[in-house]
Amino acid sequence: MAGDKPKLKLAVYWAAACGGCCVSVLDVHEKLFDVVSAADLVFWPIALDTKYEDVENMPDKYIDLTLFNGAVRNSENEHMARLLRKKSKTLVAYGSCAHMGGIPGLANFSTREEILRRVFEETESVVNTDKIRPVPEYTAKEGVLEIPEFYNDVRSLSLVVDVDYYIPGCPPQTERLLEVFTAIVTGAELPPKGSVVGADNKTQCEECTRKKSENKKIKKFYRPWEIKDDGETCFLEQGVICMGPATRAGCGHRCIKGNAPCRGCYGPPSGAIDPGAKMMSAIAGIIDEKEPEEISRVIEDIADPGGYFYRFSLPVSLIRRKVQ
């Protein structure tokens, strides 16, 4: 694959992430041999014994391609984002958290104070009578101890540093990563900077094989477990909120194929600024009631609308966070 060309230098890093993105890279299975024959993995905390210091010692632009997954939640995440930006020719926001803030981004519905209080004082399993909270710096007998500073805001990668490409998904589909990787290795023409790659331009509905009609009139919204899905009608027409119409295709609509509504991890199609707001106004249009009280009743059936419509995208949405 690599031929005479020098091997590509590849880095993979996780910030505020669950680890799923790194696993999706491992999911290349036997194709890993192709990857390592074309690229040297120079930094990958989940799989290689490399230290931050090693990265700091690299010359600028030393790394050809960095797949950065996870959101930026604390000072360590931010430090690594800035460092890897400096050291990488191409920086890719890999996965929903780096792309849009992802699940960790839902913490922006709370303030730092609320989160720390809940976790360190109020959680049912916690006994902390002295109300001790973690602090970034602590002087002990042995010297000064440091932990990263916990920020008030969760940010996507592009809210912190300049990002070249986005590969969406929670996690991204491994085949789509390989497509992108192959394109870079073979020197194929790359799309303009800032593009979402490894995904399609239209939305889930383009691929979805469920029957769709214009008859989208909803008198009650259901959570998926509350109804018996007929397996073939558009989820929305059955009253189950599916983020598919507001979500970029490219994952192979796996959730829908598995009879679960789309959660929106691939993010909005290009031009849609705020998928949560988009989906809410779309939902507003199909409520089949006239009286304000009736409309309120229908809307109240939607459990946790913030978490539902902004599940992956709150930090990059128009509202961005709860106002303090």
Next chain:
Amino acid sequence: MESNTNCRIGVYICMCGTNIAKMIDVESVAKFVSSVPNVVLAKTYKYMCSNPGQEMIVQDIKENHLNRVVVAACSPNMHERTFRSALRSAGLNQYLFEMANIREQCSWVHKDTEEATLKAKELINAAIKRVVYHEELESMSVAMCPNVLVIGGGIAGMTAALELADAGNLVYLVEKENHLGGNLARVDLTAPYLYSARDLLTERITRIMNHKQVQVFFESRLSGLTGFIGNFKATIGKLNGEPDNVTNQVEVEIGNVIVCTGFKEFDAARIVHYGYGKLPNVITSFELEKMIRAGRIITKEGKTPKYVAIIHCVGSRSQEFHTYCSRVCCMTALKYAHEIKSANPESYISDIYIDMHAFGKGHEDFYKRSSEAKTLFLMYEKDDRPVIHKASPKDDCEMLIEVNEKLSGELIEIPADLVVLMVGMEAREDSHDIARLVNISQDKDGWFIESHPKLEPVATTTDGIFIAGTCVAPKDIPDTVAQARAAAARVLARISKGKIEVDALFSEVIEDKCSGCRLCNQLCPYNAIEFDDVKKISHIISALCKGCGVCVAACPSAAIRGRHFTDQQVLAQVEGLFET
């Protein structure tokens, strides 16, 4: 022209005499505006809307090669058109313009000069940020098919059809009965001049049946309508007795539709205590018409009635049934008094009413003449209806009617051999189907809603669909005919223009972004969205779109773009408000 470097914006700040200048420091505003990126010049002037003001804009556009203009003045409602035309005359597309309202929304409503001046800067800054993203837009025109569909062959439908056909246009007239004439064909004489209804109709029916430009579909109904103004396709089907079924469907191409489906009479049996349907000599006004037309006013027993009572407002002006006045019954009742009296001068007539509505031309005189003809008028209170009893054998009449007479305050008992119930008008049962087919609205009583009750009485909110006659609301024959001719005139005006202009501000589906989720399909209040079954995407018929933006907001894929109201334009404007 998204690149900011190509943008050359001229900003004009109007003083509106002192309307703006007394509260806003316009020179300070101009100074601020000059420093905003892309602004080439910023000027203040006493009256921007005056001819010298407009000429200044035209000259600046030419001399300074401006390609965007912002005017900060009054409401765009007031002068947007004025300034757009100034841009046009300078050879610049009229949509490369934005107005900032610093009068109604600023100088008039604030008391602090400093704050008002700051707000004016913010409003103008927002307009400047927005206008950068404005695009050249052109209005379009589409052809107007001169054929017209008229639904309903009553006096309204026939009048409209003849008007259009005489002007040389092909008219398809659809009538559900096997004859023309509608409700008027059930009437003998008309009030107040006692012209024969038959005479009014016969001439028209004959002309229509022989007219080369009118094609009448009897026992038929409209079963489908697609397309848009100027370009409709209507399907007409033959009724075959089954409600949801038509046969022998024919498709015709038309440009406009006039709906003249008329009314049906109130079902008197719904007011149980009048005993209609049980007491043999309690009849409706239409049943009396039938007797009059047959030339014999008699009771069920075949006798000439000595005492005739006429009860007004049967189903009308009542909380229980219809709250509205049916408009024609009062005069029709007077006409009956006259007709019954002519047929049998020995008869006694009682006219039992709530209020005597004699509002039309010649009606008051008609009422006066009738009261001189020795009709006994009795007034009853709304919802305190007269009570009909069977008379005893010793009485010389069939029935006795008890009336709480309002003017005298006494309970009066009057004899009757025949009781005539003046049944009101109501919307036809199938009016909902018609409304759905042609996409027009109905009010709470089922009458079709006009586009504006005073200024647009025969137009509807759907372009190309007109309404006339008693399907809109109860009315008499002159009003019905006037509406029919008005609707025909509206259609003729469009036909003579030959095409219709489509405003440049419509919404459009970006085809390579639409995934066919169909969420927008039923949202359009103008039925402008259709689904392309081949491409599997939605499509907006620009001729029908009014640019309201409902679909733009609702499209979860951002695949619908509202021209002149793009996300980019609106967000730039919002951001502009917070920069100053």
